[in-house]
Structure formats: C-alpha cells, structure tokens
Amino acid sequence: MKFGVVQFPGSNCDQDAYFAVRDVLKQPVEYIWHQSTDVSGFDCIILPGGFSYGDYLRTGAVARFSPVMNAVQEFADKGGRLIGICNGFQILCEAQLVPGALIPNNTLRFKCKYVNVKVANNTSDFSSKCKPGQVLSIPIAHHGGNYYCDSDTLKALEDNNRVLLRYCDAKGNVTEEANPNGSLNNIAGILNDRGNVAGMMPHPERAVEPILGSADGVFILGSIVERLES
Amino acid sequence: MAKVNVYVTLKPSLLDAQGKVVQGALENLGYSTIESVRMGKFIEIELAENGVALEQAIDEMCRKLLANPNIENYRFEIAE
Numbered sequence: 001m002k003f004g005v006v007q008f009p010g011s012n013c014d015q016d017a018y019f020a021v022r023d024v025l026k027q028p029v030e031y032i033w034h035q036s037t038d039v040s041g042f043d044c045i046i047l048p049g050g051f052s053y054g055d056y057l058r059t060g061a062v063a064r065f066s067p068v069m070n071a072v073q074e075f076a077d078k079g080g081r082l083i084g085i086c087n088g089f090q091i092l093c094e095a096q097l098v099p100g101a102l103i104p105n106n107t108l109r110f111k112c113k114y115v116n117v118k119v120a121n122n123t124s125d126f127s128s129k130c131k132p133g134q135v136l137s138i139p140i141a142h143h144g145g146n147y148y149c150d151s152d153t154l155k156a157l158e159d160n161n162r163v164l165l166r167y168c169d170a171k172g173n174v175t176e177e178a179n180p181n182g183s184l185n186n187i188a189g190i191l192n193d194r195g196n197v198a199g200m201m202p203h204p205e206r207a208v209e210p211i212l213g214s215a216d217g218v219f220i221l222g223s224i225v226e227r228l229e230s
Numbered sequence: 231m232a233k234v235n236v237y238v239t240l241k242p243s244l245l246d247a248q249g250k251v252v253q254g255a256l257e258n259l260g261y262s263t264i265e266s267v268r269m270g271k272f273i274e275i276e277l278a279e280n281g282v283a284l285e286q287a288i289d290e291m292c293r294k295l296l297a298n299p300n301i302e303n304y305r306f307e308i309a310e
Contacts, residue, residue: 057295057296058298061298062295065295093300100300101298101300101301103244103301104247104248105247106245106247107247108247108248108251148244148300148301182245
C-alpha cells in the first residue's frame with residue numbers, strides 16, 4: 001500500500017511520518033512536494049505536522065492553497081485515505097476537508113507532552129485495530145489545537161460517530177483536566193462525513209516504537225494499512 | 231492605485247485567550263475599568279488599480295484567505 005507524505009515549506013514532522021510508515025509499518029512511502037500536482041498511485045496521503053508557512057495569518061491558511069491541495073482534494077473526493085496530523089489537521093480544516101477550525105490553546109501555552117486519548121470510533125479506517133474506548137498514549141505538540149465548530153457541526157459529528165479521538169485521563173475518563181487545549185467535547189481527532197479523511201492533533205507517528213515512549217500510534221497507522229489491505 | 235484596510239475579528243462567541251491576557255496586563259497597569267479586550271488583525275493592501283470590481287475582489291480575498299469564516303468576521307474600507 002503506497003503512502004505519500006506531503007511536504008509544505010515549514011513542515012517538520014514529515015520525516016517522522018515517512019520513517020514510521022517505511023520502517024515500522026514496512027509499507028512503500030514517498031514524499032510529495034507541495035508544488036506537485038499529481039498524486040496518482042498513492043493509497044494513503046499524510047499531511048504531516050509542523051509550521052507550514054510559519055503559521056502566518058492562521059495555521060494552515062496558506063498551505064491549503066498549495067498547488068498539491070487540488071490533487072489532494074480530488075484524491076479525497078474519490079475516496080482515497082487522507083490523514084492530517086497536527087498542522088495537517090489545521091490544513092484539512094482550512095481546506096474544509098473536515099469541518100470546524102483549530103484556534104489557539106485556551107491556556108495560550110504551547111503544549112508538548114504525552115496525553116491519553118480515548119478511541120471514540122473504533123470502526124473507522126483509522127482505528128479498526130482499536131478496541132472500543134481503548135486509551136492510547138500519544139504525544140501532542142501544539143499551540144493551536146483547540147478544536148472549535150458551531151453547534152450544528154458538533155451535533156453532526158457526535159450524532160454520526162465522527163469523533164475519532166477524545167482527550168481523557170489514563171483510565172479513559174473524558175474530563176476537563178485531561179483536556180490540554182480547551183477543545184470542544186475534548187475532541188482530539190475527527191472524521192469527514194464519508195469516513196475516508198481523518199484529522200487529529202496528537203502525533204501517532206511519534207509513538208511507533210517503545211523506545212520513543214509509546215508504540216500506541218501503531219494502532220492508528222496500522223489500522224490504515226489493515227483496512228487498505230482488506 | 232487603491233489602498234484597502236481590512237479588519238479581521240474573532241467571532242464574539244469564541245474565547246479570545248490573548249485578549250483576556252492583555253486585559254489582565256492592562257489591569258495590572260492600573261486600568262481598572264476595562265470590561266473586555268478582544269484582539270484582531272489589521273491588514274493593509276495596496277493595489278495597482280482601483281477598478282470597478284475592487285470591492286468584490288477584496289471581499290473574495292477576505293472570504294478565501296484573509297479570514298476564516300468559521301471563526302472570524304471581516305470588514306474592509308477602501309481608503310483611497
């Protein structure tokens with residue numbers, strides 16, 4: 001299953017994603033430069049974390065208009081698997097490939113630490129290897145991870161099981177204390193309406209080997225492979 | 231030649247954490263009657279020509295890039 005990792009000017013988690021796919025998932029993977037207009041041949045595309053365009057104007061606001069994003073949009077429209085991680089999630093929101101927006105953390109602090117997230121939907125193409133309600137230990141590193149959407153959108157997400165991950169404590173309780181950034185309903189990751197596009201603030205690609213502190217990211221990235229292969 | 235001033239503000243329903251911090255800082259300076267502070271963006275655009283469709287073009291710029299309609303309001307004035 002061929003993976004592509006898009007590189008925008010300022011992306012800095014592209015290599016982590018590349019190595020996670022190549023060395024841990026053992027799948028073919030290539031970088032896709034943001035000016036490329038051809039994404040044919042890929043089964044899954046990753047929009048990685050970082051500070052594309054310096055986060056100028058708004059995080060992801062400029063990257064969403066990179067030439068590659070037209071091809072990425074078409075890829076997603078045809079059902080291709082697309083996952084946006086951290087800055088990638090911000091770009092997906094700006095491009096309206098998933099709904100809502102990511103605004104500055106309510107604490108105004110850049111939060112860089114391991115968090116626990118609860119798998120709210122374990123039947124998606126990004127979580128099929130997870131048990132219902134499974135708690136994953138995955139790091140976050142962001143200043144603008146506060147998920148916001150209007151009440152209609154929130155209802156649509158909740159009613160249609162499109163919330164993928166929620167911040168929780170080690171036991172899986174979804175509490176205010178466990179919410180690192182003020183996100184509505186502790187939302188850490190969501191799906192689009194078709195279920196082929198996922199956006200998440202935590203970095204599964206940074207938690208793929210025990211030596212890194214956690215290998216729980218494999219539950220998410222490995223699910224993509226599992227579903228693609230089936 | 232046209233000069234346009236664009237003002238982008240956070241929608242009132244959203245928490246403006248930065249504004250709150252600035253309010254606290256002003257209060258620390260002794261300004262005790264401040265009820266709220268909200269922060270936005272001010273963008274100055276100069277264009278080579280002032281055409282008939284200028285307002286429409288600026289509006290499009292705002293909707294597509296300069297503001298995120300999910301979370302921000304915008305307004306603009308053509309200065310000259």
